[in-house]
Amino acid sequence: xxxxxxxxxxxxxxxxxxxxxxxxxxxxxxxxxxxxxxxxxxxxxxxxxxxxxxxxxxxxxxxxxxxxxxxxxxxxxxxxxxxxxxxxxxxxxxxxxxxxxxxxxxxxxxxxxxxxxxxxxxxxxxxxxxxxxxxxxxxxxxxxxxxxxxxxxxxxxxxxxxxxxxxxxxxxxxxxxxxxxxxxxxxxxxxxxxxxxxxxxxxxxxxxxxxxxxxxxxxxxxxxxxxxxxxxxxxxxxxxxxxxxxxxxxxxxxxxxxxxxxxxxxxxxxxxxxxxxxxxxxxxxxxxxxxxxxxxxxxxxxxxxxxxxxxxxxxxxxxxxxxxxxxxxxx
Amino acid sequence: xxxxxxxxxxxxxxxxxxxxxxxxxxxxxxxxxxxxxxxxxxxxxxxxxxxxxxxxxxxxxxxxxxxxxxxxxxxxxxxxxxxxxxxxxxxxxxxxxxxxxxxxxxxxxxxxxxxxxxxxxxxxxxxxxxxxxxxxxxxxxxxxxxxxxxxxxxxxxxxxxxxxxxxxxxxxxxxxxxxxxxxxxxxxxxxxxxxxxxxxxxxxxxxxxxxxxxxxxxxxxxxxxxxxxxxxxxxxxxxxxxx
Numbered sequence: 001x002x003x004x005x006x007x008x009x010x011x012x013x014x015x016x017x018x019x020x021x022x023x024x025x026x027x028x029x030x031x032x033x034x035x036x037x038x039x040x041x042x043x044x045x046x047x048x049x050x051x052x053x054x055x056x057x058x059x060x061x062x063x064x065x066x067x068x069x070x071x072x073x074x075x076x077x078x079x080x081x082x083x084x085x086x087x088x089x090x091x092x093x094x095x096x097x098x099x100x101x102x103x104x105x106x107x108x109x110x111x112x113x114x115x116x117x118x119x120x121x122x123x124x125x126x127x128x129x130x131x132x133x134x135x136x137x138x139x140x141x142x143x144x145x146x147x148x149x150x151x152x153x154x155x156x157x158x159x160x161x162x163x164x165x166x167x168x169x170x171x172x173x174x175x176x177x178x179x180x181x182x183x184x185x186x187x188x189x190x191x192x193x194x195x196x197x198x199x200x201x202x203x204x205x206x207x208x209x210x211x212x213x214x215x216x217x218x219x220x221x222x223x224x225x226x227x228x229x230x231x232x233x234x235x236x237x238x239x240x241x242x243x244x245x246x247x248x249x250x251x252x253x254x255x256x257x258x259x260x261x262x263x264x265x266x267x268x269x270x271x272x273x274x275x276x277x278x279x280x281x282x283x284x285x286x287x288x289x290x291x292x293x294x295x296x297x298x299x300x301x302x303x304x305x306x307x308x309x310x311x312x313x314x315x316x317x318x319x320x321x322x323x324x325x326x327x328x329x330x331x
Numbered sequence: 332x333x334x335x336x337x338x339x340x341x342x343x344x345x346x347x348x349x350x351x352x353x354x355x356x357x358x359x360x361x362x363x364x365x366x367x368x369x370x371x372x373x374x375x376x377x378x379x380x381x382x383x384x385x386x387x388x389x390x391x392x393x394x395x396x397x398x399x400x401x402x403x404x405x406x407x408x409x410x411x412x413x414x415x416x417x418x419x420x421x422x423x424x425x426x427x428x429x430x431x432x433x434x435x436x437x438x439x440x441x442x443x444x445x446x447x448x449x450x451x452x453x454x455x456x457x458x459x460x461x462x463x464x465x466x467x468x469x470x471x472x473x474x475x476x477x478x479x480x481x482x483x484x485x486x487x488x489x490x491x492x493x494x495x496x497x498x499x500x501x502x503x504x505x506x507x508x509x510x511x512x513x514x515x516x517x518x519x520x521x522x523x524x525x526x527x528x529x530x531x532x533x534x535x536x537x538x539x540x541x542x543x544x545x546x547x548x549x550x551x552x553x554x555x556x557x558x559x560x561x562x563x564x565x566x567x568x569x570x571x572x573x574x
Binding site for chain 2: 197213
């Protein structure tokens with residue numbers, strides 16, 4: 001009960017933030033009814049999904065300060081669990097999604113234990129490697145479809161149990177619900193004991209250790225929380241796209257996007273990953289479809305993307321949210 | 332039973348012997364000073380006790396329990412707190428949050444830990460800067476924050492690594508006053524490394540002297556300043572003979 005109260009307690013935010021969040025929430029709620037096209041709707045779903053990923057990454061990468069670049073492996077674990085269980089045993093989404101999250105947690109403990117012996121850049125490299133290894137295994141593993149991937153059995157009529165709908169609106173509301181669970185969870189998390197301890201670890205590991213914090217265990221806990229978040233998002237990707245392959249759910253590109261969105265928006269803040277996703281997902285999609293079609297302009301979207309990241313990280317390492325806070329302090 | 336017992340502790344870093352066969356005891360409630368010239372192995376000994384280094388041989392017994400080779404967070408759970416000579420000052424957390432993290436080692440609840448942290452800040456007289464970030468504070472206040480967050484873990488033995496270095500006369504006196512109060516009111520045993528002789532001689536009840544990794548003297552401050560071995564270590568052979 002106490003935890004739920006904490007999660008719903010936004011009292012330490014400024015008035016502007018609270019109003020902004022309410023307006024944003026109303027917009028999210030009525031969005032499917034304002035007559036946006038299916039492309040815009042798809043972008044919105046993508047935005048909510050990546051916000052979810054980013055908020056998960058924020059636990060270990062933002063509050064814990066560990067540059068983690070292997071989140072795609074957990075997207076893959078979540079997506080493959082849902083897809084394969086549905087294909088093989090007809091297990092409903094609502095059962096397989098939590099199982100996927102549990103597998104991700106278990107896997108993250110096994111991977112995290114040796115991984116957190118490493119620090120800084122070495123840790124970042126190691127996370128990339130573990131993700132690439134898992135991708136390679138799945139690309140060559142015949143049983144799980146190898147490089148061809150897995151196609152989910154399509155039902156003739158909409159089925160709530162298997163999360164198959166005709167309209168994107170249902171998917172939209174489902175991912176929006178997940179998004180809000182994540183926001184409330186993160187609101188609790190940043191005020192929790194683990195949240196404080198992680199911030200201390202980020203600031204000064206030696207001091208953190210002298211204050212009775214088991215650094216490695218704290219990091220592993222945060223890492224597994226992040227993994228569970230991401231695996232849930234992965235499960236959603238499977239039912240939403242109805243088709244997954246190692247390239248689409250386990251690629252390095254995805255890991256980097258997750259980390260970059262959170263960092264660009266502002267790591268270690270509640271709104272950061274959401275802002276980051278709000279910037280980069282539309283940019284990625286619109287520029288990709290607009291410029292990608294023109295001959296000779298292929299790749300220009302990536303350059304704009306990269307420029308933005310360079311500018312923000314040079315100007316304010318705490319991302320867009322850091323810039324906003326800076327302006328607010330000056331006034 | 333001694334409170335803290337160091338038995339034949341040896342630490343070598345691949346040939347360089349930083350601590351050689353050091354033994355001594357500390358009783359509960361004492362204020363002990365650890366002095367020695369640069370490179371005498373004071374900080375290494377501290378790190379061995381707290382757990383940042385594992386002694387190559389020897390034993391460390393705290394309250395009758397063998398804590399040799401414990402990790403820093405484990406020794407903290409046993410009741411040993413420490414401060415750092417050089418604190419990393421970042422803009423990541425405010426003073427209050429720093430101290431709260433210390434309190435979190437015993438408390439799970441945010442509100443209780445905030446209350447305890449505020450009490451400790453009041454006790455040390457830095458409640459007025461609680462919402463500042465560490466990098467915005469002068470060095471004397473930073474030291475007090477380090478002290479506050481170590482105290483927040485409610486240690487029975489507090490190890491202080493050069494709390495007064497870089498402070499002026501007045502600030503040093505203030506810290507000495509605080510240390511005496513911590514010792515008397517909070518019943519915390521203090522073990523301090525110090526370079527400033529005046530301070531260590533005035534505050535400690537007993538002094539241990541290290542030189543080149545070995546313990547060369549132990550005794551009351553008055554005896555230590557007259558000890559020829561100590562004078563030799565600090566000032567050289569010539570002065571020791573002249574005494």
